[in-house]
Structures are given as C-alpha cells and as structure tokens.
Amino acid sequence: MxxxxxxxxxxxVMACLVRSALAQEQERSDKxxxxxxxxxxxxxxxxxxxxxxxxPALRSTASAExxxxxxxxxxxxxxxxxxxxxxxxxxxxxxxxxxxxMRVRAMLTDEDMRLILSYMTQ
Amino acid sequence: xxETRATFENDLVQLPGRSGFHGGPVQKEVEYxxxxxxxxxxxxxxxxxxxxxxxxxxxxLYPVWIRNLQSDPLILPIGIGPSNASTGGMIRGGFKAxxxxxxNYAVYFSALSTTSPVDSDRFAGVRTxxxxxxxxxxxxxxxxxxxxxxxxxxxxxHAIWQPTLLPLxxxxxxxxxxxxxxxxxxPAYKLSQLPFLQxxxxxxxxxxxxxxxxxxxxxxxxxxxxNTKQFEFGLNxxxxxxxxxxxxxxxxxxxxxxLNVWTLGLTYRFVVPMGSAGGPR
Numbered sequence: 192m193x194x195x196x197x198x199x200x201x202x203x204v205m206a207c208l209v210r211s212a213l214a215q216e217q218e219r220s221d222k223x224x225x226x227x228x229x230x231x232x233x234x235x236x237x238x239x240x241x242x243x244x245x246x247p248a249l250r251s252t253a254s255a256e257x258x259x260x261x262x263x264x265x266x267x268x269x270x271x272x273x274x275x276x277x278x279x280x281x282x283x284x285x286x287x288x289x290x291x292x293m294r295v296r297a298m299l300t301d302e303d304m305r306l307i308l309s310y311m312t313q
Numbered sequence: 314x315x316e317t318r319a320t321f322e323n324d325l326v327q328l329p330g331r332s333g334f335h336g337g338p339v340q341k342e343v344e345y346x347x348x349x350x351x352x353x354x355x356x357x358x359x360x361x362x363x364x365x366x367x368x369x370x371x372x373x374l375y376p377v378w379i380r381n382l383q384s385d386p387l388i389l390p391i392g393i394g395p396s397n398a399s400t401g402g403m404i405r406g407g408f409k410a411x412x413x414x415x416x417n418y419a420v421y422f423s424a425l426s427t428t429s430p431v432d433s434d435r436f437a438g439v440r441t442x443x444x445x446x447x448x449x450x451x452x453x454x455x456x457x458x459x460x461x462x463x464x465x466x467x468x469x470x471h472a473i474w475q476p477t478l479l480p481l482x483x484x485x486x487x488x489x490x491x492x493x494x495x496x497x498x499x500p501a502y503k504l505s506q507l508p509f510l511q512x513x514x515x516x517x518x519x520x521x522x523x524x525x526x527x528x529x530x531x532x533x534x535x536x537x538x539x540n541t542k543q544f545e546f547g548l549n550x551x552x553x554x555x556x557x558x559x560x561x562x563x564x565x566x567x568x569x570x571x572l573n574v575w576t577l578g579l580t581y582r583f584v585v586p587m588g589s590a591g592g593p594r
C-alpha cells in the first residue's frame with residue numbers, strides 16, 4: 192500500500208515537472224515573439240540610422256561578429272548536435288560553466304569551445 | 314573545476330500473486346566526483362572518481378537524457394569496471410590536428426577500491442578518437458590492461474556518424490575481452506523531413522538497435538552467461554531539450570529462452586545555478 196502511494200507521488204511529481212517545463216517553454220516563446228514584434232520596426236530604424244553613420248570599420252566589425260555567430264552555430268550543430276537538441280540559451284554564467292563541463296566531458300577543442308560559447312551567449 | 318554526479322535507484326516490481334509494488338534497497342552509486350585541471354588547450358588533468366573512458370556508451374551516452382534507447386547495451390560492462398567508474402587519475406583532451414579533423418584522447422589509471430559505492434578495478438588504459446567535422450564522423454578505439462585477476466587485455470572500437478543531408482544518427486561499438494565480446498549498432502532517425510504535422514514530426518525520433526554478445530573464456534556476473542542477441546525498436550518524443558518521453562520494445566534471443574524487453578520513460582533535466590561562474594579559460 193505504501194509503495195503504491197510512493198508510485199502515485201512519483202507520478203504526480205513527474206506530471207508537475209512536465210507541466211512546469213511546458214509552461215516555461217510557452218512563456219519563453221511568447222516572450223520571444225513579443226520582443227521581436229515590439230522591437231522590429233525600431234530596430235530596423237536604428238539599424239538604418241546606425242548604417243548611415245557607420246564608418247567602414249564598424250561595418251567590418253559587425254560582419255566579423257556575424258561570421259563568428261554563424262561559425263559558432265555551425266560548431267554547435269557539428270559537435271553538440273551529435274547528442275543534444277538545440278537547447279535554450281541560458282544566462283552567460285550558466286553557459287560558461289556548462290561549456291567548461293562539456294569541454295572536459297566531450298573533449299571539445301579550445302577553438303570549438305570559444306565559438307560555441309560565443310554563439311550560445313549572444 | 315569540480316564536478317560530480319551520484320544516482321539513487323530503486324525498482325518497484327509487482328510480484329505474481331501479490332498486490333502492489335515491492336522494492337528492494339535503494340542502490341547508491343557515485344558515478345563521478347572528479348577534479349579537473351585544464352592545463353592548456355590540449356590537456357586536462359583529472360583526479361578522483363571518473364567515468365571510465367572505454368568505448369562510446371559510457372564515455373558519452375550514459376546520461377538518460379542523452380541516450381536514444383533507455384536500456385544499456387549488453388556489452389556495456391566490458392572495460393568500464395564496477396559502477397561504470399574508475400578511481401585514480403586521467404589525462405584527456407581534444408585538439409585540431411589538421412584543418413580537416415580533430416583528435417581526442419584519454420589516458421587513465423584506476424586503483425582497486427572495494428568500498429561501496431566507490432568501488433573500482435585496477436587497470437590502465439587509453440582511448441583515442443578522430444573526428445571529421447565536415448563528414449560529421451567520429452571513429453576511435455580503446456585499449457585497457459587489467460592489472461589484477463587474469464591481467465588480460467581488453468579492446469574496442471566505436472563510431473558515430475551523422476550524415477549532413479539526413480536527420481539520421483548512426484552509432485556503433487564493438488568490445489572484446491576474455492569475459493566476452495560483442496557489438497551494437499543503433500540508427501536513429503528524426504521525422505523532421507516528413508511534409509505533414511511538422512511541429513510534431515520534428516520532435517519525434519525512431520530508433521532501432523541490434524546487438525549481439527558472445528561469451529568468453531571466463532565468466533562475469535555483469536555480462537550475460539550465454540550467447541545473446543537482442544533487437545530493440547523505440548520511439549522518442551522531445552517536448553523540449555531537457556524533457557523527453559521515451560518508449561521501446563525489444564526481443565532478446567538466447568538458448569535460455571527468448572524474452573520481451575519493454576521500456577517506458579520520461580526524462581527531465583533541469584539546470585539550477587548554485588553560484589557564480591567564471592568565463593572559459
């Protein structure tokens with residue numbers, strides 16, 4: 192009888208975890224779309240004004256950052272994607288710890304680790 | 314860096330003729346409790362208790378939220394020692410050897426420990442792999458010399474391949490020891506290319522695994538006592554990265570009788586920051 196209650200409790204806890212994870216996921220996707228919707232036009236305007244004022248050096252910095260992000264995403268898919276689904280982007284300090292753990296665990300190269308960390312924290 | 318993982322496991326079993334579920338004692342296991350010193354970009358020195366780096370399953374796929382099928386391969390106990398872990402020291406790392414490929418390696422020594430839950434065997438070994446990012450292919454081998462009992466050699470090979478054109482993941486491993494040998498191969502296919510119900514299909518994965526085990530000259534408690542074949546088929550659904558529903562059905566064939574293997578599971582992984590963290594070195 193006691194074991195049955197334990198089983199029911201375990202199932203209840205698991206159901207709560209599933210529900211909270213799904214709610215969190217929903218909240219994140221809602222928040223993300225709201226931010227994109229509200230920031231869209233102003234970002235476009237600021238980019239336009241920024242571009243008008245940007246010297247070529249700033250533009251090349253932006254394109255270098257973009258190239259780095261693309262390379263980071265590529266490295267993530269090639270290395271991390273072998274075992275993980277694309278994860279949420281955690282706060283920088285959590286990500287820095289996780290990537291250091293994965294560097295040891297999955298024997299990532301130094302370059303891969305830096306590019307993936309940069310991509311995951313942008 | 315200090316990292317650790319421990320497991321507490323209890324099976325609730327419904328016995329024939331008795332109502333309710335009945336369980337035994339809770340099994341406690343320290344899987345790793347290791348101190349890592351990242352010496353430079355190619356070398357990490359580890360001391361303490363660590364997962365034995367033999368083959369691919371124990372090294373990479375052991376966490377339940379990573380593996381595609383929840384059941385362990387039959388050959389898993391080969392080369393990893395009791396409790397899947399070693400107590401001693403290890404040097405490991407990965408580096409870009411050429412622009413086309415990376416090399417990873419681990420060299421380790423484990424001391425004998427009979428203290429539960431940190432028991433381990435006395436052995437020394439090496440594991441190395443080559444990873445070709447463009448082809449998304451990793452291949453490697455492991456070698457271990459047992460420094461107790463029959464003082465024998467163990468070896469194994471492993472490979473993981475993810476074709477760039479298909480959401481397919483093929484993993485395989487072979488291991489050989491005096492106590493037995495065998496292999497497993499596991500393709501997993503994500504249904505993201507199907508043109509209907511795309512939101513659901515991209516989260517759904519079909520998995521199969523075929524494995525065979527052959528007995529050796531010596532017996533082992535952890536390995537099957539007779540030649541065994543097993544086929545498994547599974548279906549996984551990824552709600553999000555950390556939450557996965559897993560199910561699989563398998564059939565085991567051996568001269569002792571055939572049997573079914575069913576697994577249903579739900580894995581949930583969460584991250585709780587416990588303090589501040591620095592940047593990468």
